[in-house]
Amino acid sequence: MKRYYDLWLARIKPLLKTAQGRPVALAVLFALSLLNLSSEWPSNLxxxxxxxxLDDTLPDSFKSARQLLFDQYQRHHPRVPTAQPVTIVEIDEETLASVGQxxxxxxxxxxxxxxxxASKPLAIGLDLYMPEPDQTxxxxxxxxLPETASTAALAAGLRALPSHDAILAGSLxxxxxxxxxxxxxxxxxxxxxxxRSAPILVHGADPLPRVLRYDYVLASLxxxxxxxxxxxMLSVALEQGVVRHIPLIMGLRDELVPSLPMEMLRVATGSAALEVLTDAAGVQAVGVADVQVPTQPGGDIWLxxxxxxxxxxxxxxxxxxLxxxxxPDRFHDKLVLVGLTGAGVTDMRTTPLGELVPGIEIQAQVIETIVEGRFLRRPTWLKWVESAFIMGVGLLIIWYVPRRQSRLAVLIRAVPKGATVIGLLLHLLNxxxxxxxxxxxxxxxxxxxIFIILSAVMGCFLSPALLHQQEQNRLEAVRAQARQADQDSTGKAPEA
Known part of the structure; x- marks a missing residue:
């Protein structure tokens, strides 16, 4: 292992010393910046x-770090609800035990x-689908029933009754x-x-190439x-098992269809259609009545x-x-969601907060976020601002740090670890x-x-100083061993 380390060290040292390490630093800056862009390529380009x-060869190169960072943002500053527009009617374990499986x-x-x-809610959303006829x-x-004379009258009487599906259709x-x-x-x-969904009016470019699309749907009768x-549509986007993005509109083959929160708002406001605002970059907003929700280019939101x-x-x-x-005030003028939360019959999802919640809770939080108007955003221009900042600071480091008479260069030569501390403080500030x-x-x-790329650039200049210090320490150790060997052979302390 030490042999390979020494071989690698022998090859990298001349490169780091060439032109005071600037060519290597430039290569690292541009390569990592391109890799960062490829992991989140702007949709308008x-x-x-x-x-x-490149993205296929090195998948999740920056994406995983970005997602974990954004999760930490939320864990340290979760949203505190200021309103409660949603009531969830949960078919929980107590209900299943009392009413039936x-x-x-x-x-x-x-x-x-x-x-x-009966309590006059604004809308009732069923986080359920019933694709088959009710067998009861x-x-x-x-x-x-067996086809016998004794059961013929009973069978005729049963067929004269309304089906359970017809009863449910009346309630719906x-x-x-x-x-x-x-x-x-x-x-x-x-x-x-x-x-069978309400129309979606598009203002601008066709959003279908940008949104999450499906070929099939499992819907009710x-x-x-x-x-x-x-x-x-009931759908959430999972990234490494965590729900971060929620689509507000989706594609079903060549048609746009709404998510449950947006469709509930449409019904609650009595609107005939949803509206989608797009441009060349993708979807900019999804609206209903006087509410417009800013979205990512794919028609989704960071929740x-x-x-x-x-x-x-x-x-x-x-x-x-039941x-x-x-x-009744729990339902009056509320948006009511009905769904399963009982053990074994519900889909549980992990949020960025590290909590395991029922899928219906995520739908409720989307509605709550829209009503409160508190959105998380990562617009396309922000990626360009980040890239420009990284390139600007990176080039400044490459120009300034190798200058032999600069204060930072003197500090690196004198106290290599001190420069590391300064770098960490700057990244903490970032x-x-x-x-x-x-x-x-x-x-x-x-x-x-920003941390990863600028740390790598700075490391191109810290490494020669650290390698030089390592060589000095090794030479000092060799000299110490030689002095000790000379003392052992002569039996006297070596002269100073």
């Missing part, structure tokens, strides 16, 4: 083939919707309801390629879709999460709703400034890339 190759007969779900609708409906039960039609649908990349049983007042501990007050057990134990921008303006500035 054509992506060269070599950049794609999931899936329920749909007349029971209809009763739950009727109970909520009277007509389905009749079909399973009578209340401002929105049905969810699962987005899929592949065909499966009961999937389709269409969704056409009878239920026709009865509900809106349809929406500023609140801790689950601060949102537990929005949860109401479906059991209590038993009439819930104050991190604090970026965190302040996050807290004050909601902008996600990539302090990680």
């Amino acid at each position: 054509a992506r060269p083939a070599f950049v794609t190759t 999931w899936p329920w007969p749909r007349n029971r779900l209809a009763a739950l919707i009727d109970a909520i609708a 409906s009277p007509d389905k039960v009749a079909d399973n 039609r009578a209340a401002p309801t929105i049905l969810g649908a699962a987005a899929l990349d592949h065909a499966a049983f009961a999937t389709s390629i269409m969704l 056409p009878q239920l879709q026709a009865a509900a007042h809106g349809q929406a 500023h999460f609140a801790s689950i501990r601060s949102t537990l007050g929005r949860y109401v057990s479906a059991r209590d709703v 038993q009439g134990k819930v104050d 991190l604090l400034c970026c965190f302040y921008i996050f807290v004050r303006f909601g902008l996600l500035v990539d302090a990680a890339a």
